[in-house]
Amino acid sequence: MLRARYLLLLVPFLAYLDPALYNHIEPRLFGFPFFYWYQLLMVPVTSLLIACVLFLGRARR
Amino acid sequence: MTLRDGIFTGLVVLVTLLGFVAARWGKANLRHLEEWALGGRRFGTIVSWFLIGGDIYTAYTFIAVPALVYGAGALGFYAVPYAAIGYPFGFVVLSRFWSLASERGYVTSADFVRDRFGSRPLEIAVALTGVLASLPYIALQLVGMKAVLMHLGGAFAISNGELALSVAFVLLAAYTFTSGLRAPAAIAFVKDALVYATVIAAIVIIPAKLGGWGHIFAAAGPKLLLAPKQQVAYATLALGSCLALFLYPHSITSILAAKSKEVVQRNMVLLPIYSIMLGFLALLGYCAIAAHIATKDTSSVIPTLLGDFFPDWLAGIAFAAIVIGALVPAAIMAIGSANLFASNIFSEYRHARGHVDAHLSKLLTLALCAFALCFVIFVPTAYAINLQLLGGIWMVQIVPAFVLGLYTRALHPAALLLGWLCAMAVATAMAVSTTLGGTGISPNITFTFWGHSVTAFIALYGLAVNLVIAIVASPLFWTLGRRTKPT
Numbered sequence: 001m002l003r004a005r006y007l008l009l010l011v012p013f014l015a016y017l018d019p020a021l022y023n024h025i026e027p028r029l030f031g032f033p034f035f036y037w038y039q040l041l042m043v044p045v046t047s048l049l050i051a052c053v054l055f056l057g058r059a060r061r
Numbered sequence: 062m063t064l065r066d067g068i069f070t071g072l073v074v075l076v077t078l079l080g081f082v083a084a085r086w087g088k089a090n091l092r093h094l095e096e097w098a099l100g101g102r103r104f105g106t107i108v109s110w111f112l113i114g115g116d117i118y119t120a121y122t123f124i125a126v127p128a129l130v131y132g133a134g135a136l137g138f139y140a141v142p143y144a145a146i147g148y149p150f151g152f153v154v155l156s157r158f159w160s161l162a163s164e165r166g167y168v169t170s171a172d173f174v175r176d177r178f179g180s181r182p183l184e185i186a187v188a189l190t191g192v193l194a195s196l197p198y199i200a201l202q203l204v205g206m207k208a209v210l211m212h213l214g215g216a217f218a219i220s221n222g223e224l225a226l227s228v229a230f231v232l233l234a235a236y237t238f239t240s241g242l243r244a245p246a247a248i249a250f251v252k253d254a255l256v257y258a259t260v261i262a263a264i265v266i267i268p269a270k271l272g273g274w275g276h277i278f279a280a281a282g283p284k285l286l287l288a289p290k291q292q293v294a295y296a297t298l299a300l301g302s303c304l305a306l307f308l309y310p311h312s313i314t315s316i317l318a319a320k321s322k323e324v325v326q327r328n329m330v331l332l333p334i335y336s337i338m339l340g341f342l343a344l345l346g347y348c349a350i351a352a353h354i355a356t357k358d359t360s361s362v363i364p365t366l367l368g369d370f371f372p373d374w375l376a377g378i379a380f381a382a383i384v385i386g387a388l389v390p391a392a393i394m395a396i397g398s399a400n401l402f403a404s405n406i407f408s409e410y411r412h413a414r415g416h417v418d419a420h421l422s423k424l425l426t427l428a429l430c431a432f433a434l435c436f437v438i439f440v441p442t443a444y445a446i447n448l449q450l451l452g453g454i455w456m457v458q459i460v461p462a463f464v465l466g467l468y469t470r471a472l473h474p475a476a477l478l479l480g481w482l483c484a485m486a487v488a489t490a491m492a493v494s495t496t497l498g499g500t501g502i503s504p505n506i507t508f509t510f511w512g513h514s515v516t517a518f519i520a521l522y523g524l525a526v527n528l529v530i531a532i533v534a535s536p537l538f539w540t541l542g543r544r545t546k547p548t
């Protein structure tokens with residue numbers, strides 16, 4: 001039942017749920033510490049991953 | 062009346078009219094529950110996007126998230142990961158729930174639980190959890206409005222803003238009564254346009270006046286990063302809140318109003334746009350530190366910041382955005398909890414759902430609005446905030462019955478009920494015990510496991526208790542009971 005494309009949905013959980021990954025100041029981007037720009041950037045990435053799952057599901061049908 | 066107050070009043074009056082006119086949106090008999098409470102399950106991708114977004118990103122969020130970042134620093138930023146991981150979770154769980162709900166005519170999460178498990182006590186448990194979690198949440202929307210009214214001063218602040226608050230809420234109750242879910246759906250367009258305009262203006266104007274983001278972050282000092290002991294708390298707060306996000310009755314209501322499963326799925330792709338906005342909004346907490354705004358009442362941080370940095374007309378728009386941002390979710394929360402009451406707690410209305418009369422739900426909506434208003438006027442704000450935190454902790458405890466129930470029939474309803482009961486008791490006791498040392502409820506509690514002290518979100522400790530009991534007790538109940546386990 002479990003289709004492989006759904007594994008993509010685990011990526012945001014891995015990316016966010018270990019704060020040790022991103023609890024740093026450097027590297028900065030436009031004055032933003034890494035902690036902030038990384039987490040903000042992961043939001044559209046999450047959105048894209050969900051979109052991929054949606055389109056992969058549609059392509060299969 | 063100043064330009065600011067004029068624009069503010071004008072916009073609030075405009076959405077009130079919109080709320081009443083919304084009753085004419087699409088031909089429908091608003092006496093039917095599905096028409097009144099779910100807009101006839103007809104909303105497309107765009108309307109749903111505004112409705113769901115208007116629903117989960119509330120005025121209280123706009124006030125509380127920056128206030129938390131202002132007070133606690135990096136820990137307050139958990140709102141961003143929480144809202145982001147809510148969507149992959151919602152993509153899977155909600156599309157399944159939507160399909161079942163449209164097939165079987167569910168209006169609430171407890172409708173599903175009754176249908177799946179055939180257990181009246183479990184249905185009531187799930188419905189009660191939703192209602193109990195929603196009531197303080199509605200009250201907190203009023204706290205958000207109050208912060209703005211007090212900042213506006215003058216006629217708006219008469220007797221602590223309670224006069225203006227009462228007028229706004231009576232009108233809210235009136236148009237929700239007449240138009241149902243169509244009212245917040247129509248208003249959500251205006252709300253979001255105003256909110257986006259405000260946030261974009263804020264992140265352009267305020268950092269420029271404060272000497273750029275580099276300078277703003279520097280002013281925050283060591284609070285910019287999580288202390289080592291805060292890391293587990295940060296991750297568990299994000300995970301626990303993400304589980305609760307779509308279980309709240311108001312989220313379920315706006316999800317079920319979508320016209321198809323594809324609409325729900327597309328929205329899980331599009332809704333994170335709000336989370337980016339929320340992230341920047343959170344950073345306004347640091348702007349307030351850099352701007353040397355000093356206040357003990359953290360809910361006044363954002364109104365003060367916007368009032369100081371925005372020209373008058375823009376401040377009028379911003380304050381209207383916050384107040385309207387309170388009205389939309391408050392209306393949906395009242396509808397969602399009224400549905401739980403009418404469909405799942407009072408048993409007479411349990412059958413023939415599609416053509417059920419909406420009369421009881423409508424009356425209950427009025428009662429809930431009145432209750433929330435009294436709550437804010439007579440109960441100190443600190444209690445409302447504590448109860449809302451507690452509500453979030455409770456909401457997670459329906460995960461085994463509702464979320465796991467969508468995928469498996471292996472769990473016995475009596476075991477689920479026992480798990481829920483123990484988890485509610487344990488989590489509430491933990492939350493209350495955190496008040497012993499200080500003033501308010503802390504959402505986190507520290508335990509020592511094998512010599513390591515771990516500070517984590519109470520909701521997840523509760524969920525662990527809940528799951529263990531449900532899983533261990535299920536085989537016992539299946540063996541003991543006469544009912545045979547379905548395959």
